Amino acid sequence: MRRRTPDRRLAVGARTGRRLLAAVVSTATAIALSTFTAPTAIAADPSSNAPLVAVVAGQSSGYLQIAADGGVFAFGGALFQGSAGGGTLNKPVVAAARTKSGQGYWLAAADGGVFSFGDAQFYGSMGGKSLNKPIVGAAATSSGAGYWLVASDGGIFAFGDARFYGSMGGKPLNAPVVGMSATPSGAGYWLVASDGGIFAFGDARFYGSMGGKPLNKPIVGIATTPSGSGYWLVASDGGIFAFGDAKFFGSMGGQPLSAPVVGIASTVSGAGYWLIGSDGGMFAFGNATFSGRAKYTPPATPNPTTSTSRDLAKSILTTANIQLQSVHASGVSDSANARQNVIDTSNGLAAKRSSYGGAPGGTIALNSRMLQALLTIGQKQRIRVSEISGGAHSGPSSQHYRGTAIDIDSSAVSFASIVSQCKSLGAGYAAVESTHAHCDWR
Numbered sequence: 001m002r003r004r005t006p007d008r009r010l011a012v013g014a015r016t017g018r019r020l021l022a023a024v025v026s027t028a029t030a031i032a033l034s035t036f037t038a039p040t041a042i043a044a045d046p047s048s049n050a051p052l053v054a055v056v057a058g059q060s061s062g063y064l065q066i067a068a069d070g071g072v073f074a075f076g077g078a079l080f081q082g083s084a085g086g087g088t089l090n091k092p093v094v095a096a097a098r099t100k101s102g103q104g105y106w107l108a109a110a111d112g113g114v115f116s117f118g119d120a121q122f123y124g125s126m127g128g129k130s131l132n133k134p135i136v137g138a139a140a141t142s143s144g145a146g147y148w149l150v151a152s153d154g155g156i157f158a159f160g161d162a163r164f165y166g167s168m169g170g171k172p173l174n175a176p177v178v179g180m181s182a183t184p185s186g187a188g189y190w191l192v193a194s195d196g197g198i199f200a201f202g203d204a205r206f207y208g209s210m211g212g213k214p215l216n217k218p219i220v221g222i223a224t225t226p227s228g229s230g231y232w233l234v235a236s237d238g239g240i241f242a243f244g245d246a247k248f249f250g251s252m253g254g255q256p257l258s259a260p261v262v263g264i265a266s267t268v269s270g271a272g273y274w275l276i277g278s279d280g281g282m283f284a285f286g287n288a289t290f291s292g293r294a295k296y297t298p299p300a301t302p303n304p305t306t307s308t309s310r311d312l313a314k315s316i317l318t319t320a321n322i323q324l325q326s327v328h329a330s331g332v333s334d335s336a337n338a339r340q341n342v343i344d345t346s347n348g349l350a351a352k353r354s355s356y357g358g359a360p361g362g363t364i365a366l367n368s369r370m371l372q373a374l375l376t377i378g379q380k381q382r383i384r385v386s387e388i389s390g391g392a393h394s395g396p397s398s399q400h401y402r403g404t405a406i407d408i409d410s411s412a413v414s415f416a417s418i419v420s421q422c423k424s425l426g427a428g429y430a431a432v433e434s435t436h437a438h439c440d441w442r
């Protein structure tokens with residue numbers, strides 16, 4: 001059996017919504033050794049083509065990592081029975097549940113599509129039917145002969161021997177539902193909303209919630225204890241909130257994460273849990289053990305700011321003749337001022353735009369021809385730049401918002417001279433305006 005050391009620090013955090021008693025973990029629970037035969041060679045983490053969205057505990061040990069494209073990655077004693085990965089899904093997979101035997105599982109997609117594998121039977125889906133809101137969670141009945149889907153508006157859809165015990169569909173919610181979990185009897189379920197609100201139906205009892213309490217990050221998942229007398233909620237920052245007989249075994253709250261936590265699964269005994277990050281990172285607490293992970297690497301976002309622009313910005317910042325205003329001509333102060341635009345660009349970042357007076361907000365990479373001209377002009381005479389990509393300008397399609405324009409509101413020479421210099425440096429448009437010379441490289 002291959003064992004690997006977690007590549008993440010497993011910290012015992014102290015963040016919880018309730019006072020913590022010292023965790024006394026019984027060692028009486030024997031965890032069956034996995035009979036999974038791993039290849040002798042140590043392989044690299046399997047790569048996932050899509051973000052991970054859920055973790056499902058194996059029947060006795062291990063876990064399944066579920067990806068948005070329907071990919072399934074089995075670790076430890078969890079059994080791989082097939083996946084929807086590689087196919088073309090209409091909508092991403094958002095949740096999963098396994099059968100009682102652990103020999104099968106269902107994947108649920110946002111459009112209500114259900115994919116069954118192994119001994120999991122297909123009992124129906126909402127695929128192809130119109131939904132008011134996307135599906136966000138799923139849970140199986142205790143027999144494994146049915147399942148529920150839940151939508152973000154709290155609507156419940158029951159299939160097979162899953163019965164309908166009530167829903168939040170059509171009722172006003174303070175925050176969208178993000179997940180569900182069934183009771184051990186299968187005669188009830190809890191829904192959890194992103195604000196930590198809990199809705200209990202059937203024989204599911206309410207043991208407390210985070211609804212109405214401040215959260216650093218939204219709740220993204222719920223797991224119940226084997227007794228059904230408690231549950232854990234997990235937030236996207238890895239914070240854990242334990243209720244009822246659910247014990248706190250640690251969290252990632254307050255720890256830096258390379259990707260948000262997206263799900264939680266309890267171990268079979270309930271004396272531990274795993275958290276999964278969207279990049280496949282696994283955090284094991286209590287008697288949960290790390291058995292491997294898939295790795296999802298988001299496509300690199302191309303840096304919109306070229307190295308040329310970055311170097312020009314650095315030169316502009318060290319040119320004493322060039323004064324860059326740190327407050328807009330309007331008097332508004334924000335981080336889209338001319339000086340910050342150039343500083344951001346010198347750091348390889350896109351420049352910010354203002355969000356007032358019709359300005360669009362967001363960012364834009366500054367045009368390198370404009371930066372080159374600004375540097376050239378500033379090397380010849382003293383100038384003061386009042387605006388680049390920030391400030392509010394006439395019309396929604398101002399060249400300032402496109403990162404090609406500068407306004408010079410003070411110079412050692414006339415504005416007419418500045419305009420003429422801009423034109424000789426390739427400006428597409430340059431003119432003396434009432435309070436400044438405007439030049440752009442459209």
Ligand SMILES: [Zn+2]
Pocket residue numbers: 393400405406407437438439
């Ligand atoms: Zn202008």
